[in-house]
Each structure stands twice: as structure tokens, then as C-alpha cells.
Amino acid sequence: MPRQFRLSLTAPPLWDRESFASSPTNLEALDSLDAWPAWPDGRLALVGPAGTGKTHLARDWAARTGAVTIEAASTGNAPLDLASLRGRPLLVEDADRRSEGDLVDDETLFHLINMAGVDGGCLLLTGRLAPVAWEAAVPDLRSRLNALTVARIDAPDDVVLQAVLRRGFEAAGIRPASDLYPYLMARLPRSAPAALAAVAALDEASIDQGREVNKALALAVLDFGDSEDDEDDEG
Template identity: 90%
Template sequence: MPRQFRLPLTAPPCWDRESFASSPTNLEALEGLDAWPAWPDGRMALVGPAGTGKSHLARDWAARTGAVTIEAASTGNAPLDLAALRGRPLLVEDADRRSEGDLVDDETLFHLINMAGVDGGSLLLTGRLAPVAWEAAVPDLRSRLNALTVARVMEPDDIVLEAVLRRAFEAAGIRPTGDLYPYLMARLPRSAAEVLAAVAALDEASIEQGREVNKALALSVLDFGGDDDGED
């Protein structure tokens, strides 16, 4: 069968609050973000596992506040103009992975934290782990990270997991059969990372085999521990 190619989506991702799946697992994060601009010292860290909506919430906050977004793990960047950022809301995404990029080293992060709360400035940092677990070679940065107010997104419940599943299919340009959602939700591990990995595997198999994304494909591609109830 000839190889099939899916055209990439042209619509940008939607980061608004209305499209976010609220649940008890992200209530602390929602309340923490909504407390802005009354954050202690103008700073907050938003942390939680991959795929649980940290970027969604952070980008919504950035849009609402007019914040400058800085991708800490990106490469090929010119140095930040700290003077131009003073007094502004700032979002630093993946601050715990800053060593992978060339934009936010320890000294720069130290200055960004110190700038928060000054002249109306504020700072939102995102990461998978709490700041106390982030690497920091600069002693003064270590103390600043340890003192940050933290809002956590917990491991997802079924409400969030289904939202992650649907967004992952949308991002891949896949329109699965309607009965696939309850089928996968009943079988996939309760982890956003596992859900994202499952969608990636189905996407690859669908393209390689020229097949529709449905229960039969899921049964042939994903390991459900001997489940044989996948035929249409």
C-alpha cells in the first residue's frame, strides 16, 4: 500500500482558559495564576509533569498580562536585553531545562528573579520539578529558587487525560473514529506522557500502514496486556 502523508496543521494552538480542562488536579495552579499580580515578590513557579497543561496555563497568563515569553531551553538566541525587560511581566518556559539552551544561564535567571516585583514587573517560571530540585551553580540563585512560591499541577485525572488525548490527536491532524476515545481511556496508563506516546505511535503506524486510526489499529500497535477486544 502506498505511503500516506498527513498535511501539517496551519492553525496555531489555542492557549485560552476556556479550552483548558479544569479539574481538581490543576486547581492549585489555576488559583495560583489567578492570584496575580499579588504574587509574593512578584514571582511564581508553575510546576508539574509533562503534558498536564503547564504551557497552556502559562501561555494564557502571558496573553492576559501581555508578558514577554522566553523559551529557556531554546538555542541560537541573542542575549536577553535585561534592561528592556525590567518592569514587565515575564514568562520563562522550561526554566528547569535552561542548561539545554543558550538564552537563560544561572546569572541571567538570577537577574530575572531579582527584577520581579520591581517597577511593576513579575515573573512566571515553568518546570517539571519544583525549583528546589533545579540545578543552580550560583549560590545566590539557589536561595532565590528555594524561596519561590510554587503552584503545582498534579498527575492528571480522567478529565485531563481525555483532554490531553484529544489535543494530541488534533495536533497530529488525526480524526480518529469516535469509539476510540473511550476504548483508549479504559486501557491507557494514567499518565499524560503515556497518552502522548500512544498517539505518536498510532500516528506513525497510520502513516506507515495507510490505515485509519481506530480500535483495530490501536490493538495492533499498543500493548494492552493481552486485550483482544479491538476489532471493529
């Protein structure tokens, strides 16, 4: 059978609040972001495991406030013009991974934190771990990080995991069988990256084999250790 190619229907990611799946795992983060601009000292750290929605919520906040977004782990950047950022809402993404980039060293982060709460400025930082666990060689930065107000997002629950799966399938232009969702959610780790990896594996297998995306394909492709009790679902 000739290899089939699915037309790319992938749209740019939506960072708006309406497309975010709220659940008890992220209510603390939602409440904390909605409390802006009344953050203590104009600062907030949004933390949680990879794939829990930190970027989604942070970019939504940035869009609503007109914040300047700084990707701390990126490379090939010109130095930040700190004077031009004074008094503005700022988002620093992946602040705990700033050593991987060339934009936000310890001194720069220290100044960005100090600028928050001055002349109308504010600062949202994102990271996988709480700021107390971030590396900091500058003693004054260490004390600033330890004092930050923290909002946490926990690992996805079923509500969030199903939303991640649905968006992944929609982005790939796939309409899976409805019973695939409970099948996957009962077996996948509580992780958005794991859910998206499963979607990618099913998408590739569906194209390669010319098969529908359903439980039978998941049984054949994903290593869940299931028995061959779903053969009647073959398609």
C-alpha cells in the same frame, strides 16, 4: 494498496484558557495564575511533569499580561537586555533546564528574580520540579529559589487525558470511533506525552494500512497486552 496521505489539518497550538481542560489536577495552578498580580514578591513558579499543561497555562498568562517570554533551554540567542526587561511581566519557560541553553545562566536568573515586584515587574517560571530541586551554583540564587511561591500541576486525570487525546486526534484530522477513548484511557499511563505518542502511532498505522482508527487498530498497534477479543471491531 498505494500509500495514503492525510491532508495536514494541524493548526497552530491554542494557548487560550478556553481550550484548557481544567480538573482537580490543575486547579491549584489555575487559582495561582488567576491571583496575579497579587503574587508574593511578584513571583510564581509553575511546576509539574512534562505534558501536564504548564506551557499552555503559562502562554495564556503571558498573552493576557503582555509578558516577555524567555525560553531558558533554547540556544543561539543574543544575551538578554536586562535593563529593557525591568518593570515588565516576564515568563521564563523551562527554568530548571536553563543549563541546556545559552540565555539564562545563574547570574541572569538571579537578576530576573530580583527584578520581579519592582516598578510593576513580575516573573512566572516553569519547570518540571520545584525550584528547591533546581541546580544553582550561586548561593544567593539558591536562597531566592527556595523562597519562591510554587503552584503545582499533577499528572493528568481522565478529564485531562481525554482532552489531550481529542486534541491530538483533531490536530491529525482523525475522527476515531467514540469507544476508542475509554479503551485508551483504561490502558494508557497518566501522561500527556504517552497519549500523544499513542495518537501518533495510530495515525501512522491508519495511513500505512488504510484502516479506520478504532479499538481493533489500537489492539494491533499499541502494546497493551490485550487478548484478541476485539476482532469483531476490525475495520
